[in-house]
Structure formats: structure tokens, C-alpha cells
Amino acid sequence: MIIFELQCEAGHRFEGWFGDSQDYEQQKQQGLLTCPMCDGHNVSKMPGVVPFIKKSTRQPSSEQQQQIETKSKSDSKAINKKRRRRRKQEVNVDPVVLLKTLHHHVRTKFENVGSRFYDEVVKMHRGESPKRGIYGHVTHEQQEKLDEQEIPYATLPKLGPEFEN
Numbered sequence: 001m002i003i004f005e006l007q008c009e010a011g012h013r014f015e016g017w018f019g020d021s022q023d024y025e026q027q028k029q030q031g032l033l034t035c036p037m038c039d040g041h042n043v044s045k046m047p048g049v050v051p052f053i054k055k056s057t058r059q060p061s062s063e064q065q066q067q068i069e070t071k072s073k074s075d076s077k078a079i080n081k082k083r084r085r086r087r088k089q090e091v092n093v094d095p096v097v098l099l100k101t102l103h104h105h106v107r108t109k110f111e112n113v114g115s116r117f118y119d120e121v122v123k124m125h126r127g128e129s130p131k132r133g134i135y136g137h138v139t140h141e142q143q144e145k146l147d148e149q150e151i152p153y154a155t156l157p158k159l160g161p162e163f164e165n
């Protein structure tokens with residue numbers, strides 16, 4: 001088994017598992033190598049990365065060797081498929097569920113400072129009060145002042161009433 005660090009033309013990096021380096025060349029020539037992030041076919045090995053090779057401890061006869069090679073080829077393809085599927089599922093998240101989770105997390109884990117948000121963030125930024133998760137609201141002017149001072153904050157996108165519960 002050999003593992004290559006691969007990269008697509010969009011710059012996504014991922015691992016490819018192969019029976020051996022010939023297996024890699026074959027899959028590449030047949031267009032079987034695709035990026036799990038963007039499905040791009042222009043995939044190449046990362047330069048300078050030493051592949052991880054898992055060696056078999058036994059020395060099988062040539063006939064057995066043939067069988068094992070065939071098996072490992074299909075195995076590595078199956079693994080590649082499995083890995084691709086898993087990565088896709090991770091990316092495939094309902095944005096409404098994600099936003100609701102984010103809102104819930106902020107409401108339950110962060111301190112609600114309401115209209116004092118601007119003062120609290122500035123104090124935290126200056127080290128005058130302990131760093132912690134807070135939420136609240138700011139006026140347009142306060143938001144501009146935060147930007148001017150390059151104080152980091154995040155704006156939670158609002159969910160319309162049609163998404164409530």
C-alpha cells in the first residue's frame with residue numbers, strides 16, 4: 001500500500017491510496033483520480049513528499065504475488081471511493097441547520113452583553129477585561145469604530161421567521 005499526497009489544479013490537497021506507484025500512474029491515465037473537494041481531474045502528486053509504503057512481511061510466490069497485487073489494486077480503489085464519499089458528506093451541510101446551530105451555540109455558551117457589546121469588546125481587546133465569548137448588538141457607528149481599530153468580531157447572519165423552529 002502506498003499513500004501519496006495529491007493536489008488538484010485548484011490547490012486542494014488530499015491523500016490517495018494506491019497498491020503501488022504504477023497503480024497511481026494507471027489511475028491517473030484512466031482519469032480515475034479526482035479531487036474530493038471539486039471533482040477536478042487535473043490531479044498531481046505533491047513534489048518532494050515521500051510516499052508512505054506499507055510493506056508485506058511475507059514473501060509470497062509469484063502466483064500469490066499476482067493475486068495480492070490484483071487484490072490490493074481493487075482495495076485501494078475502494079478505499080479511494082470510500083474516502084471521497086466521506087469527505088463529500090462532511091461538506092454537505094444544510095446551511096439553515098448550520099446557522100441555527102451557530103445561533104444556539106452563541107446564545108447558550110456566550111454572555112449576552114446587549115448594547116454594552118462595543119464597550120466590552122474594546123475592553124477585552126485592550127486586555128482590561130478577561131477574554132470570553134460575548135454577544136450583543138452595536139450601532140452602525142460602533143461597528144465602523146471597531147473596523148477602524150481593527151478589533152475582530154463576527155456578525156451573525158439573521159434567520160428569517162420562516163426558519164424559526
Ligand SMILES: [Zn+2]
Binds near residue numbers: 009035037039
Ligand atoms: Zn480540487
